Amino acid sequence: MKIAGLDIGTTGCKLTVFDENGNYLDKAYKEYPAIRKSEEHEIDADVIWQGVLSVMKEIGKNYPDIAGIGVTSFGETCVLADADGKPLHQAMLYTDPRGAKECKALVDGIGEKKLASMTGLKPHEMYSISKIMWIKKHKPEIYGKAEHIFLMEDYVVFSLTGKAQIDYSLAARTMAFDISALQWSREIFECAGIDMLLMSEPVPTGTSAGKIKPEIAELTGISSSAVIVSMSHDQVAAAVGAGVFSSDIAVDGAGTVECITPMCDELPELELMYEGNFAVVPYVIPGKYLCYAFSYTGGALIQWCVDTLAKQEKKEAAREGISVNTLLEGAESDPTGMLVLPHFAGAATPYMDIGSKGAIVGLTVATEVPEIYRACMEGVVYEMLLNKEYLEDYGVEFYMMHATGGGAKSKVWMQMKADILNVPITELETVDAGTVGSAMMTGIVTGCFKDLKDAAEHMIKKKKVYTPRGEMHEKYLVIYKRYRKLYQSVRPLV
Structure with missing residues (x-):
């Protein structure tokens, strides 16, 4: 039996495999580019997905008997997707300056300290909810087609399993998650004018999303019995691993x-x-x-x-x-x-x-x-x-x-x-x-x-x-x- 961790970063993703006793066996890495202009910092979510498939294929050749893969990712960056999970636009990185006016609108509507007390975050345009509001305002045709709003962890988990779930720690990086109640904040979504039902289901860190899709198993060479686990924001995964x-x-x-x-x-x-x-x-x-x-x-x-x-x-x-x-x-x-x-x-x-x-x-x-x-x-x-x-x-x-x-x-x-x-x-x-x-x-x-x-x-x-x-x-x-x-x-x- 083998277990693996998939770490999705802003510049590349790596898949590391261990045996059942936790001994390191191998890893694969795939780099991908971000697009940074003065007023736009973006990344192509589909390129990230192709990178994930690439490292899974590389590992699958030698370790097809992987029992499970835990998925962790960088935070904040989100993408609107159709019913099949196909991205509808380039995803905005956390450093993208867009969303400042939308963040201010949230602060004006709810109050800065109340937002912080609910979300554990001082309001800032780096967080996902401001970016989503910006997309709805400036690209309504994209928002109108959206059936899902993903961060990168749940985007990859959905692509691998068909299950839309996000762990608590990554959900917290949206600035729309109540960290005391451990659920999406209806008040924040209503103030933002965003449909809360588009978000993935929040689950505890380390929750199984089920088995890998048969077609993904066939494509990558990894066993169709492998389970995919929603891990966390990358800093939380690092804390566990440290x-x-x-x-x-x-x-x-x-x-x-x-x-x-x-x-x-x-x-x-x-x-x-x-x-x-x-x-x-x-x-x-x-x-x-x-x-x-x-x-x-x-x-x-x-x-x-x-x-x-x-x-x-x-x-x-x-x-x-x-x-x-x-x-x-x-x-x-x-x-x-x-x-x-x-x-x-x-x-x-x-x-x-x-x-x-x-x-x-x-x-x-x-x-x-x-x-x-x-x-x-x-x-x-x-x-x-x-x-x-x-x-x-x-x-x-x-x-x-x-x-x-x-x-x-x-x-x-x-x-x-x-x-x-x-x-x-x-x-x-x-x-x-x-x-x-x-x-x-x-x-x-x-x-x-x-x-x-x-x-x-x-x-x-x-x-x-x-x-x-x-x-x-x-x-x-x-x-x-x-x-x-x-x-x-x-x-x-x-």
């Missing part, structure tokens, strides 16, 4: 987006979370919640630095037979002293200011690319320290982090994070925690594991702990005190 089942531990999600995800033993004080723009979503453990502190550009900023500035270093790294990242990181060193505001795609928490821009401060004619690279790494972590301090002010504290995502492979960055944030960071053996978390829940559904504890014992393996160094923490804090003033200084200029 073993975050205690409020003492948080996830350090070091992907394209940098995200810190602590667990709360009860629903936090939403009015306080509202002040810091922190989102709260239901967790896989009933009565527990996760909250998100994040920067739009984590790994994305590092990649920008490599692609834009390190062209010569790429050639040098190729000659030396090492990765360009290893070359740029170099040996450990003291803080650069430079300040990088990592708002290259706008500011996320605690500001939620999509109009903010990035900045690099402290350049001289002697500055070289590796120094800018390290300063970018520092800037991402300073931003997360700012978020950590806000969370502590609101009563959310943690004393250990489990690192996931591609950035967790960087020993230099992991030690830098431990030093700046002043908490130990555990590197896990598998950095793809989203697919691990999805497979864990799938293993419970298919009978491989008794419960979460059993699944974690089989599938979560710790590799190394990076311990904060007091002397380095103090050095970074000197720079951080200046960093705290950076946003307020730069924002009026841009």
Whole structure:
């Protein structure tokens, strides 16, 4: 028996397969493009679907006896579809600026704090309901044809099984889901003028949607007895896969987006979370919640630095037979002293200011690319320290982090994070925690594991702990005190 996790991201999807004891066997990845123009940030949902079929075919060739696949996806992005689940338009990404007026209309109709108290989200146009309102207003012919409104998890689950269901955590990313009642908010949909019946049925994280369609089984080579499991928003899947089942531990999600995800033993004080723009979503453990502190550009900023500035270093790294990242990181060193505001795609928490821009401060004619690279790494972590301090002010504290995502492979960055944030960071053996978390829940559904504890014992393996160094923490804090003033200084200029 095999179990698998399917992680649908903004730039590609991956399917990872494990045996019945949770041992990693193989994975397949398919990249796909997003379309970003100044006023439109879109992705073709059908291209995502073709990517899913591609990775399933690749895995199906060698592992046809997969018992179940758990599906997790990025949040917010939604698509209107016909009765057969065929997309009717290009899906708007969360960074798409459209929907601001519609979000304001919702706030005017219901009230900002009431919306936040129901949904766990401070109102913002990034969330799905504002985008849906925009489509209805500006493309009524598309809205008129719609039989379904999907986010990417339930879009793929429906395409695989014919069952329209969405887990609680991803439903919460629409800004139309009541996180206390665990159901769609009729009041919000009525104010938005959107038919609530077009939405998928909300279900607990880890709920089976039934068996894969026979035609999909034939196409991919995966057994027709395989069940599809609605997992969650990708950050929730990563929390499960990282073993975050205690409020003492948080996830350090070091992907394209940098995200810190602590667990709360009860629903936090939403009015306080509202002040810091922190989102709260239901967790896989009933009565527990996760909250998100994040920067739009984590790994994305590092990649920008490599692609834009390190062209010569790429050639040098190729000659030396090492990765360009290893070359740029170099040996450990003291803080650069430079300040990088990592708002290259706008500011996320605690500001939620999509109009903010990035900045690099402290350049001289002697500055070289590796120094800018390290300063970018520092800037991402300073931003997360700012978020950590806000969370502590609101009563959310943690004393250990489990690192996931591609950035967790960087020993230099992991030690830098431990030093700046002043908490130990555990590197896990598998950095793809989203697919691990999805497979864990799938293993419970298919009978491989008794419960979460059993699944974690089989599938979560710790590799190394990076311990904060007091002397380095103090050095970074000197720079951080200046960093705290950076946003307020730069924002009026841009």
